[in-house]
Amino acid sequence: MQGSKTEASLLRSVAIVGVGITELKSSTPQVSYKELIFEAAQKAYEDAGLNPRKDIESFVCSSEDFLEGTSIFDEYVPDQLGAVLKPVCTISADGMYSLAAAYMQILTGLFDVVAVEAHSKASDIVNLSTVYDMALDPVYTRPLGLNASFVAGLEMSKFLHSRGAGTNHCRMVVAKNRKNALSNSLAMYGGIVEAKGESQNPVLSYPLTEYDVAPVADGAAVVVLASEDAAEHLRDDPVWVKGLGWASDSPTLETRDWLDATYVRLASKQAYQSAKLRNPAKDIQIAEIDDTYSYKELQHLEALGLIGDAKAHTLLEQGAFERDGVLPVNPSGGSIGMGHTLEMSGLVRVVELVLQLRGEADRHQIKGVETGIAQCWRGIPTTSGAVVILSNR
């Protein structure tokens, strides 16, 4: 089996040729989710210089019915996206998984131009906690009647205990990301917050407080991918998809890895191999990664293998992940600073990375970056995540 595997890069190169994203907002009562998607789509198609009705051959969307409040939600996406009478499908996973599917559709040679869509209308969900409750195992876990945040509380306590880290390190992550978000015009939750001192924030599941959780936001994002030939015809600064990976750990609470983000370790290994990166720690200059919970940024960083055997919280103390640090992490503000956009979260990381690699990340631009990594996690109670490596070379 191994021997017959063809290197993805031998098949075709694939680039991102257009991105469109709305501002992320805590609430968008004036517009529907379809109108949010329409705005993002228009921006992306204009950015790519494409007529969606003529030039885009296929569409891949991300959604989860319980987050939409509509079952069989995939039927509700074609019209606002320009996908009527065209191939379109929905993946019930983070938008980064849809990006992977679109990438593979182009690799096959079946299509040259494919659009990816993800969105969040979190403000329409009256009781989001219940959606996460309904994601718990209905036989072994849900009957306990616990708030699903207990899964993050358990993991955070285990992680901090094993690493010798404290809740102060988690507060430093929050302070960094919210400060970074102040320079990002798309971000909802920018601010200067005190990193030191005991947290006065309401406890969700000790040691996890409300402060550690990325607050939800509304928005939509569309990304247009194209084959090498199409990309070079469309623009002179395409951003190349160098590598991709995705993986799931053992899913049950009882048998999963509670210490390491194994899903990220496996997904990033796959991505580094397909990108042929011999020394990812040296080649990757910027990271946009999942920070749904403060401690997750540290755990995901370690699993990405970009800091050797070092502990993330030690490097965090030294300022390594600041915008002027050795590895800027979430210069956009991440989900903590921009807002957590449910299944759109990974695609926001991708859009931010594309803007950085094009030198268009306005006031939070990191100078001279050529190759970067974006990573997503599907949130509690999952052990699933994806990684994508992008480069402007």
Added chain:
Amino acid sequence: MTTEPIRVEGDFPVYFRYTVGVAGEKFFREIMENGRLMASRCSSCNLNYLPPRIYCERCMSRLEEYVPVENEGTVEAFTITHQDAEGNPLQEPVGVALVRFPGAYGGLVHRTIDVLAIGDRVRAVFKDKKERTGSILDIKFFEKIS
């Protein structure tokens, strides 16, 4: 005329009866009848799955052998949760532990009556036999072994 944006109320009322399956029947009936934890054994991988399942996630063998697991274990992770499932504040926060048991792969997640630390020894406390219904709630909680 109000200028408030118009929003249409809706909900998603769907009800289920979740089948526990072959391994679930074994697990819950053993608790109901004998107050005992049961794991399923993969002899190829030398793993005893708790809760039991009829397949090994490592080698995909079908598992047909069951082995008892003692009801005393060690706290792997602990949290105190301050909200109920719907996100409302709880008057009394609830302790939750992931507990590993000797010889078992996996473990159990349940409520605790004590404030615990990683590494503490605990025991699963069952409801009285006549009150057991074939549910994870037939285990009342974990209590610390002092």
